[in-house]
Amino acid sequence: MDISTVNALTYEEFVELFGNVVEKCPIISAAIWSHRPFKDLTDIEAHITEFIHSLSDSGKEGILRCHPDLAGRDLQSGTLTRESREEQSQAGMTTLDSAEILLMHRLNSEYKERFGFPFVICARLNNKADIVRLLSERLKNDRAAERELAIEEVKKICSLRLHNIVLSGIQTKL
Amino acid sequence: MDISTVNALTYEEFVELFGNVVEKCPIISAAIWSHRPFKDLTDIEAHITEFIHSLSDSGKEGILRCHPDLAGRDLQSGTLTRESREEQSQAGMTTLDSAEILLMHRLNSEYKERFGFPFVICARLNNKADIVRLLSERLKNDRAAERELAIEEVKKICSLRLHNIVLSGIQTKL
The missing domain is CATH 1.10.3330.10 (Oxo-4-hydroxy-4-carboxy-5-ureidoimidazoline decarboxylase)
Structure with missing residues (x-):
């Protein structure tokens, strides 16, 4: 086009x-x-x-709160948008074992509790191991820094979708 | 609540x-x-x-462009949001005869052609006759005035939904 x-x-x-x-x-x-x-x-x-x-x-x-959790409820219940489903699948989020699902759930919950928005990362540019590592690391940021970092990820996702x-x-x- | x-x-x-x-x-x-x-x-x-x-x-x-047409494609195809469907139904948009549907289609098209966004009105506060009359009248506004007027309607819709x-x-x- x-x-x-x-x-x-x-x-x-x-x-x-x-x-x-x-x-x-x-x-x-x-x-x-x-x-x-x-x-x-x-x-x-x-x-x-x-x-x-x-x-x-x-x-x-x-904007961040309009995003689903990675390996979260929307993935389990089949209510992800088509784009998110493809991206989460590519990053290995659809083939986690039960221990990995529990780990993601725990880290996502901690993150949302701390920041009041979900963990957003460009899944197409990160594999499963990167995602778990970065989610743990970014939990240590302060809210303002994390907001800006997450918005940069939104822009990467947007660019690839475009x-x-x-x-x-x-x-x-x- | x-x-x-x-x-x-x-x-x-x-x-x-x-x-x-x-x-x-x-x-x-x-x-x-x-x-x-x-x-x-x-x-x-x-x-x-x-x-x-x-x-x-x-x-x-x-914001305006996220709204469906009144009595338009989304109503015909069943893809309105629940809120819009109820509001359009209450304003008589679901029981138009074929001449009325054609009239709405013509006026909506003229409006979108002129302004580049759809005609937005709080359907709960207007009946079928009001809607046709106001759609015809508002077609004569300039774009800036019409944008502001439509945003006021968005706020009325929002208030009733809330x-x-x-x-x-x-x-x-x-």
């Missing part, structure tokens, strides 16, 4: 296609549609980043 | 309960959870209003 195809989308088509590049935050793609025409994919990413950085600390925490849509869009979506 | 019950909710419970008070924008309830404890329902509404008004014009348009959850929550949710 080239950028002229993206720029020709109605807002409904655009939100349908890009609405989940930031997990469960279709408002973000819906908002940046106002900035068409986009020069390229980097320009779309820049507008998304601008939107995210314009939010207050609580707004950024709002590229995935635009590349696969050539064959399937449009 | 009294306010102490609301203040005792985890962010996951809070977002599950209040996540759709602004249509398809769970980020908003997820963000304002940071401001607990809330004094009362008015305080929750004030934080939501503050979040909405802190957004840029494109951010506000993003009250509905807290009242019905006594019996069902908690």
Whole structure:
């Protein structure tokens, strides 16, 4: 899909296609549609980043709270978004043994108790061992540092989802 | 449900309960959870209003673009959120005859073509005749005025949804 195809989308088509590049935050793609025409994919990413950085600390925490736990309830009950399911699967979260599931549950709970938002990491760029290690390490951060670090992960997830849509869009979506 | 019950909710419970008070924008309830404890329902509404008004014009348009058309594709295909379905039903949008459906379709299309976002109105406070009349009238506004007017409707919808959850929550949710 080239950028002229993206720029020709109605807002409904655009939100349908890009609405989940930031997990469960279709408002973000819906908002940046106002900035068409986009020069390229980097320009779309820049507008998304601008939107995210314009939010207050609580707004950024709002984005994080729209994310599911890794190897958590939504994975067990089959209620993950398609994108999250694929990412968690790729990072090995769907094939944990029962001890690993319990460990993830304990670490996720500690993290949420400490920060008031879930542990967010770009699962496509980390394997199972990385995730457990980083979750344990990041538990030691203070809330402000951890919020910023998690938002950087949101931007990595978003970038990979965007590229995935635009590349696969050539064959399937449009 | 009294306010102490609301203040005792985890962010996951809070977002599950209040996540759709602004249509398809769970980020908003997820963000304002940071401001607990809330004094009362008015305080929750004030934080939501503050979040909405802190957004840029494109951010506000993003909220509007997360709304479905009235008597539109999502109603026909059964993909409305539960809240929207109930509201559209109450305003008579589910029992239109074919001429009325065509009229709504034409007016919605003209509106979206002109403004780049869908016509948003608090359906619970308007009947079928009001909706058709106001949709025709508001088509004559300029984009900035219409954006602000539509955001005021979003706030009315949000207020009624909030009250509905807290009242019905006594019996069902908690």
